[in-house]
Amino acid sequence: xxxxxxxxxxxxxxxxxxxxxxxxxxxxxxxxxxxxxxxxxxxxxxxxxxxxxxxxxxxxxxxxxxxxxxxxxxxxxxxxxxxxxxxxxxxxxxxxxxxxxxxxxxxxxxxxxxxxxxxxxxxxxxxxxxxxxxxxxxxxxxxxxxxxxxxxxxxxxxxxxxxxxxxxxxxxxxxxxxxxxxxxxxxxxxxxxxxxxxxxxxxxxxxxxxxxxxxxxxxxxxxxxxxxxxxxxxxxxxxxxxxxxxxxxxxxxxxxxxxxxxxxxxxxxxxxxxxxxxxxxxxxxxxxxxxxxxxxxxxxxxxxxxxxxxxxxxxxxxxxxxxxxxxxxxxxxxxxxxxxxxxxxxxxxxxxxxxxxxxxxxxxxxxxxxxxxxxxxxxxxxxxxxxxxxxxxxxxxxxxxxxxxxxxxxxxxxxxxxxxxxxxxxxxxxxxxxxxxxxxxxxxxxxxxxxxxxxxxxxxxxxxxxxxxxxxxxxxxxxxxxxxxxxxxxxxxxxxxxxxxxxxxxxxxxxxxxxxxxxxxxxxxxxxxxxxxxxxxxxxxxxxxxxxxxxxxx
Numbered sequence: 034x035x036x037x038x039x040x041x042x043x044x045x046x047x048x049x050x051x052x053x054x055x056x057x058x059x060x061x062x063x064x065x066x067x068x069x070x071x072x073x074x075x076x077x078x079x080x081x082x083x084x085x086x087x088x089x090x091x092x093x094x095x096x097x098x099x100x101x102x103x104x105x106x107x108x109x110x111x112x113x114x115x116x117x118x119x120x121x122x123x124x125x126x127x128x129x130x131x132x133x134x135x136x137x138x139x140x141x142x143x144x145x146x147x148x149x150x151x152x153x154x155x156x157x158x159x160x161x162x163x164x165x166x167x168x169x170x171x172x173x174x175x176x177x178x179x180x181x182x183x184x185x186x187x188x189x190x191x192x193x194x195x196x197x198x199x200x201x202x203x204x205x206x207x208x209x210x211x212x213x214x215x216x217x218x219x220x221x222x223x224x225x226x227x228x229x230x231x232x233x234x235x236x237x238x239x240x241x242x243x244x245x246x247x248x249x250x251x252x253x254x255x256x257x258x259x260x261x262x263x264x265x266x267x268x269x270x271x272x273x274x275x276x277x278x279x280x281x282x283x284x285x286x287x288x289x290x291x292x293x294x295x296x297x298x299x300x301x302x303x304x305x306x307x308x309x310x311x312x313x314x315x316x317x318x319x320x321x322x323x324x325x326x327x328x329x330x331x332x333x334x335x336x337x338x339x340x341x342x343x344x345x346x347x348x349x350x351x352x353x354x355x356x357x358x359x360x361x362x363x364x365x366x367x368x369x370x371x372x373x374x375x376x377x378x379x380x381x382x383x384x385x386x387x388x389x390x391x392x393x394x395x396x397x398x399x400x401x402x403x404x405x406x407x408x409x410x411x412x413x414x415x416x417x418x419x420x421x422x423x424x425x426x427x428x429x430x431x432x433x434x435x436x437x438x439x440x441x442x443x444x445x446x447x448x449x450x451x452x453x454x455x456x457x458x459x460x461x462x463x464x465x466x467x468x469x470x471x472x473x474x475x476x477x478x479x480x481x482x483x484x485x486x487x488x489x490x491x492x493x494x495x496x497x498x499x500x501x502x503x504x505x506x507x508x509x510x511x512x513x514x515x516x517x518x519x520x521x522x523x524x525x526x527x528x529x530x531x532x533x534x535x536x537x538x539x540x541x542x543x544x545x546x547x548x549x550x551x552x553x554x555x556x557x558x559x560x561x562x563x564x565x566x567x568x569x570x571x572x573x574x575x576x577x578x579x580x581x582x583x584x585x586x587x
Contacts, residue, residue: 195495202492203229208236209503210370215577216570218477219518222506230490231500237266237368239480239499243506245513245530247489251481251502253535255282258481258500260537266368266480266501266574273380277421279537286536289418292408293425293540296344296401302543305344306551312340313551321559321586325566328582333438336548337431345426346400351386358383359432360573362424366479367574387423402426425540434545436475436571436578437531438552443582444469446563448520455522456557465522466549470531471508472520477577478503479533504530505577560586 205228207221208214214221225232225243232241242248251258261282263271274280278289295301316335320326334356342352357379364376396403402423409416445452455465480501487494494500507530509517514526532539539545569581 195497198486198493198495199233199498202240202494203232204235205232205241206235209234209241209501210368210574212572215572215574218505219509222503222509225503226506226510226512229492231492231494234501237501239266239501240483240494241503242489242500243503243510244490245507245510248502248504248507248530249534250489251500252530252533252537255536257483257485257487258502259484260286260481262482264479264481264537265366267365267373269369269377270365274421277418278425278540282536288414289422290536290540292405292414293422296404297541297544299543302547305340306547309336309340309547310551310554312336313548313555317552317555317559321556324587325583325585328442328563328584329435329439329579330581332442332552333435333578336552337434341431341434341544341548343397344401346397346402347427348390348395351390354382354386355427355431356435358386358427360571360576363432363476363575364573370574372572372574383424383427384420387420387427391420391423391427432576432578433475433539433541434548436576437470437545438549439579439582440473440475440577441466441469441549441553442563442584443565443568443579444472444520446565446584449562451520451522452557452563455553456561459554459557461522462550462554463546464525465553466546467526467529467531468520468522468524469549471514471524471526471529473577474505474508474529474531475576475578476531476533476539477505477575479575504533562587 205225207225209218209221209225222243225241230242230244230247232243233239234241242251259282260280261275263275263280265271265274271280276285278286278293281289313336316332320331326332338352338355342355347355361376361379362383364372365380367373391402393403393406396406405414405419405422408414409419414422445455451465455461478501480499483494483496483498483500485496507513508526511517514524532542532545564585564587565582566585567581567583568579571578571580
């Protein structure tokens, strides 16, 4: 259910402005008086057609003149202006503008669209808040005779009482997506953890969950924190990917995931273990003989691109673009910034490959990708899900593993005593891999929609809000891990969140562990020391790893 609150304007329809027919303002409107009832009716019409999600309420905050809005210090980030251009006040029409109103009173990003009747359908895309923010909607009432904007009805979209809950939560203007923060996020994460179990990021209008218990709870509780409304930090990607494996819940998600995970279960991977191990031994022997190599491009890329691509069964054509696609895909998951916008065009190329190349006639018979089409034939998943499921194999199966491998080399190079421990006792390998994933998680976080009011350690997240769940911050939480900034392969952090948790835990985690174990077992036999010669961290909204990591080995 939803509601529009407009009682306050019945006695005072405009803050200090009289629009009766006999007033100066009314005469300027050529005797088209605007009554409180008409304002309320228009506001209600807009409210009922505004895009909303479970738990949302539409509240009429106040009525002001256009000039008051633009000259006041009212802050309405990501607002949408609806200019009501009626032939008569009883039959208003809407002309929609995507307009951000900034505190200085300037407006930007104004894109008019065609008029439409209030009684007709108002599209979600037209009214979707900008920049991933669930925010105030600004609705403007226009004089039909002069086509001048007379009034602005400010509607707040969100859960009932949401603004009060948000204002009472810890607030931070910290931006975790600047270049500096992405390259070195740990101090910023600690400040957010210390601020509270949930912190409102004023820049992005989303909560930040950075404590281990809070992040784990959000990942496990899919009813309070569903994925079906998208798990990215921008509305565009959330709309595009709704309904795929990553952005679905319940039975729909289970059906898709069961098909994807079938060849990735430990028992199903046993036949591939021998091939992966042999390939890792051959690769490492060659690289060690060179004396130096790029651990990011020559070591970490090899198994995911060569071996895994064969197991997935993808055609040769286009494989050279897979690493680009994977990296840019994760960039698109972040909030709207320059990296996100620059990466959007790559999605079309990736989807075109999944649609035109990853088809039965071009796939390796009996491969993982071929299994998706078999599942469609059996009626387990709908045919329209195929392209997105192919991307589940192309993207996450590549860059997450590549990032984890390069991170591991960096950590062992900078903590040689830990490498000595691993070489002396290969039984520590599973714990070492878990500690790498805890210490420097390849995926730093996703987001979750909040479907109902949630008390998170004394901070109430209102229904209709969105929270970013920072895996990387949770894995460095001193409340969970003693001395969390120390890399210790004897820690045995089996409950780390580097692969997420709950129903959306990483589908390919078993494969990633298998690849890492094969490579570092081969390296431990041949390498006593890694020395970093040159490094270039990767700048990505979601991934942490290295674009280049040249090392010498002896």
